[in-house]
Amino acid sequence: MRPPTRRDALRLAAGGLVALAGCSSNDGGDTxxxxxxxxxTTERATTTQTTTAPDAQRETAVRIVTLLADGxxxxxxxxxxxxxxEQLSVSGLRQAWEQTTGEYGRFSGVSGVERTTAxxxxxxxxxxxxxxxxxxxxxxxxxxxxxxxxFVPPESAYSPPAYADQSxxxxxxxxxxxxxxxxxxxxxxxxxxxDVGVVLVHGSGPNDRDETIGPNKPLKDLAWGLASEGVAALxxxxxxxxxxxxxxxxxxxxxxxxxxxxxxxxxxxxxxxSETAVVGHSLGAYAAPRIAELDGDASAFLLAAPSRPLxxxxxxxxRYLANLDGSVTDAERAQIDAVxxxxxxxxxxxxxxxxxxxxxxxxxxxxxxxxxxxxxELDAAVYALQGGRDYQVSPTxxxxxxxxxxxxxxxxxxxxxxxLFMPGEGQPNPSEYFRPGNVAESVIADLxxxxxx
Numbered sequence: 465m466r467p468p469t470r471r472d473a474l475r476l477a478a479g480g481l482v483a484l485a486g487c488s489s490n491d492g493g494d495t496x497x498x499x500x501x502x503x504x505t506t507e508r509a510t511t512t513q514t515t516t517a518p519d520a521q522r523e524t525a526v527r528i529v530t531l532l533a534d535g536x537x538x539x540x541x542x543x544x545x546x547x548x549x550e551q552l553s554v555s556g557l558r559q560a561w562e563q564t565t566g567e568y569g570r571f572s573g574v575s576g577v578e579r580t581t582a583x584x585x586x587x588x589x590x591x592x593x594x595x596x597x598x599x600x601x602x603x604x605x606x607x608x609x610x611x612x613x614x615f616v617p618p619e620s621a622y623s624p625p626a627y628a629d630q631s632x633x634x635x636x637x638x639x640x641x642x643x644x645x646x647x648x649x650x651x652x653x654x655x656x657x658x659d660v661g662v663v664l665v666h667g668s669g670p671n672d673r674d675e676t677i678g679p680n681k682p683l684k685d686l687a688w689g690l691a692s693e694g695v696a697a698l699x700x701x702x703x704x705x706x707x708x709x710x711x712x713x714x715x716x717x718x719x720x721x722x723x724x725x726x727x728x729x730x731x732x733x734x735x736x737x738s739e740t741a742v743v744g745h746s747l748g749a750y751a752a753p754r755i756a757e758l759d760g761d762a763s764a765f766l767l768a769a770p771s772r773p774l775x776x777x778x779x780x781x782x783r784y785l786a787n788l789d790g791s792v793t794d795a796e797r798a799q800i801d802a803v804x805x806x807x808x809x810x811x812x813x814x815x816x817x818x819x820x821x822x823x824x825x826x827x828x829x830x831x832x833x834x835x836x837x838x839x840x841e842l843d844a845a846v847y848a849l850q851g852g853r854d855y856q857v858s859p860t861x862x863x864x865x866x867x868x869x870x871x872x873x874x875x876x877x878x879x880x881x882x883x884l885f886m887p888g889e890g891q892p893n894p895s896e897y898f899r900p901g902n903v904a905e906s907v908i909a910d911l912x913x914x915x916x917x
Contacts, residue, residue, distance in 0.1 A: 518586070524610065525588040525603040526574050532561045533571040533592065538795050545609040550803050551778070551820065552613075553796045556785035556894075563895030564615040569595030585611065617678070617898065625685050625902035631655070633691035638734070640700050640726050644707035647723060649673060649700035651734055652691040660915045661696035661737035662765070663727040665720065665755065667746030670704035670711070675745065678898035682884045686743065689908035695915050697743075698731045711821055716829035719822075720751040721758060728759050741765055741915060746857060746883065750774070753838035753846065763844040765911060768857040768883055771836050771865035775810040775827075777857065778820045779803045784855050788893060836869045847874045847914055849907060851881035855892045876910050 524543060531540035537558040541549060565571070575598065576591040586605040591598050597617070604612030624630070633654050640647040650673055664683045666675045674681035687697035703709045703723055711719060728740055741763040744752035749769030756764040770777050782803045786796040806819045815827035839846040848866035852859050859877060867875050880887050886901040 520608060521586055521588055521603075521605050522577055522579075524605075524608075525577065525590050525601075528603060528610070528613070529574060529590045529592050529601050532557075537561070538793070541795060543610055544613065545606070545611045546802070547821075548611060548613065549799055550806060551782070553782055553786040553799045554793055555787075555789055555796050556782070559785065559788055560615060560894055563893065564617055564898065565592075565594065565599060568597050568599065568617075587612075622679060622681050622684070623900055623902070625689060625905070625908075627692060627905045627908055628685070628688035629692040630688070633688070636734075638698075638700075638730065640723065640730055642703055642707065642723055642726065643718070644703050644709045647701045647703060647706045649698060649727065649730070650687070651731070652687040652697045652699075653735065654691050654694045654696060656694065658691075658694055658696040658735060658737055660694075660739045660741070661698065661731045661735050662690065662741045662743045662915065663724055663731055663762075664697060664699040665724045665727075665742055665744040665748030665752065666702055667748055667768075668711075669702075671702045672705050673699040673701045677884070679900040680884060680886065680897065680902075682745065682886070682903050685903035686908070686911070689903065689905070690912055690915070693908065693912035693916065695912060696731070696735050696737055698727050698734075700727050712818060712823050714823060715825035716751070716833075719826060720747060721755050724748075724751070724755045725759055728755075728762055739763070739915075743767065743911070744769070746770075749848075750835050753835050753842060754833060756842055756844055756846070757838060761844070764839065764842065764846045765914070766835075766839075766846065766848045766866070767885060767907075768850060768854055769835060769848055769862070769866065770857050771862045773811070774822075774830065775807040775819065777862075779807050780858065780861070781856055785894075788891070836865050839866075840869050845874065845914075846870060847876075849876045849885070849910065850878070851883060851885055852877055852879035853881060853888055853892045854883040856883045874914075876907075878904060878906060881907070 528540050528543055537554050541554045541557050544552070572593050572595065574590055575593040578589040580587050588603045588605065590601040590603060592601055600616040602612070602614045602616065603610055633652050636651045636653065638649040638651055640649050664686055666683060674684040683699050687699055690697050700723065703718065704711050724742060728742065731737065731740060740761060742752050742755045743765040744750070744755070745767045749766035752764040752766050752769065756762045779800070783800055786792050786800060810819050810827060813831065815824045818824045819827065848863070848870055850859050850863040863877065878885070881904055882888050882892055882896055884897060885903045885907050887904055888896050
């Protein structure tokens, strides 16, 4: 198992739209070195320190893990910084822990603590040992405050979708320029050439080019599926993944639109396509009408696009997670109140403190932006797709606006698909994202049909 990286550790702190398990990747990187020695213990809070960490931080990180293992979620939640508690409820913390560790059996202890730094933060990676495996828990500190927390199970291998014909396309690695650093990218080209090409734009968080989350790679599924149908696709590492660039410091352009525009330009220069489109997911879908407007030529395909202001989305997510177990604790109610207070402040136009891990400049950038209005004003075609089991972007609160604005033949609702456009059953919850799956073939078929019509 590779060690978690700064992107794993910082994902919660910089997650933006989805604080816990949204459109973020199980990202790779190079700022952590793997520990070659691991001592498994049978005593609960016994640790082997693999690199030197400040005692107070180390004790806090280990305490959080042991509290979670003991089921004391409220105390563990209280050790998180207010900015994290605002985005992650006690119930959400409990569900994330239980759903991640449920298949690993009895907790036997902490077997190691590693320390690294990332973007000025201290990151302590606690290795929690269970009967059936080792869970890595990156705990991110800003001084003495815990500003990030992740649960990283051993990696599962990616399984390509059955609809991807790997003999029908080839892939070329590229590098895109950005003011922060070069962004790794992959161009997927059909063997027989392509008349149409797309740029895939990720959701919130420091995503890699595949939008990896657990064993799943939804943007890779899209690229391979579309290339199998004759459509070229360019996907790229997000600036907050590839560079030392924090979400909390970037405006909307630097975070999303600028690099998508660079990718569209590169797609045209690397291929002979005559038509281009931006295919955005979640935050990328929200941004897609603006990207298409700024580009002036691309059409837009929106997968799980918020139609409401972003500050209205986060409270809904937090309330949903708090109510998953059928009850709301006092701590969860306080957290909901805090999130709603932040949303009210942003709705009133008070952006100076930022909010929900996004910067003041980000909120100023989107203050006058209505994605539905922007989409209807485009000369190019716009299409909207939505999963019926999506609890992050609502099929009842967000999608109707797209259905009303666009013609019926340019919208699709998939009743059994979640936020990743993967099938599931029962009540939607964050653990689904860590079960191996693929973007549904029906989504690929609809996209390819529209793109090549």
